[in-house]
Amino acid sequence: MSDALLPRGTDAGTPASDGSAKNRTSGPDTRATEPNPAPAGPSPRFWETKALRDMTDAEWESLCDHCGKCCLHKLQHEETGEIFYTNVACHLLDLKTGQCSDYANRWKTVPDCIKLTADKLETIAWLPSTCAYRLLADGNPLPPWHPLETGTQRSVRKAKVSVRGRTISEHDAGPLDEHIVNWDDL
Numbered sequence: 001m002s003d004a005l006l007p008r009g010t011d012a013g014t015p016a017s018d019g020s021a022k023n024r025t026s027g028p029d030t031r032a033t034e035p036n037p038a039p040a041g042p043s044p045r046f047w048e049t050k051a052l053r054d055m056t057d058a059e060w061e062s063l064c065d066h067c068g069k070c071c072l073h074k075l076q077h078e079e080t081g082e083i084f085y086t087n088v089a090c091h092l093l094d095l096k097t098g099q100c101s102d103y104a105n106r107w108k109t110v111p112d113c114i115k116l117t118a119d120k121l122e123t124i125a126w127l128p129s130t131c132a133y134r135l136l137a138d139g140n141p142l143p144p145w146h147p148l149e150t151g152t153q154r155s156v157r158k159a160k161v162s163v164r165g166r167t168i169s170e171h172d173a174g175p176l177d178e179h180i181v182n183w184d185d186l
């Protein structure tokens with residue numbers, strides 16, 4: 001591994017509680033849901049009218065498009081702070097579906113997995129550009145392929161923004177800096 005590249009949130013030594021230095025996150029449920037429905041209740045298109053921190057749990061969870069990118073390892077340049085994504089996935093990620101294989105119990109084997117919250121969004125700089133949480137936090141709309149717009153999770157796969165089929169397990173990868181990727185959808 002290059003001397004200048006550190007696993008994001010591991011060797012950097014940032015406390016686990018602030019959410020700013022973790023290499024994986026799993027705030028929303030990244031298991032497959034088909035379709036990814038808008039929550040029941042009186043808030044149609046809530047993502048256009050509600051602040052993130054005012055959303056119900058169901059609304060918050062439904063924002064996740066289950067792309068799986070936050071389950072990839074990242075490296076951070078120790079001098080510039082630049083983040084580099086790799087195609088190396090947490091061992092819990094099902095590489096064929098791009099979903100967490102043990103979401104309910106993930107902290108037993110991946111204790112540094114982050115639960116994404118509105119507060120943590122303010123300190124996490126490495127969510128991918130397609131992530132609904134990042135988009136809304138930055139004042140942008142959801143993309144047209146988002147399940148809340150299309151009513152189906154299939155649109156995420158059709159838009160080719162899911163990690164499925166593009167990753168390798170951390171058990172098999174070897175040095176992370178040999179797996180840096182520059183996907184358009186990061």
Ligand code: SF4
Nearest residue numbers: 064065067068070131
């Ligand atoms: S990157 Fe964002 S949208 Fe994709 S799985 Fe993670 S939290 Fe969900």
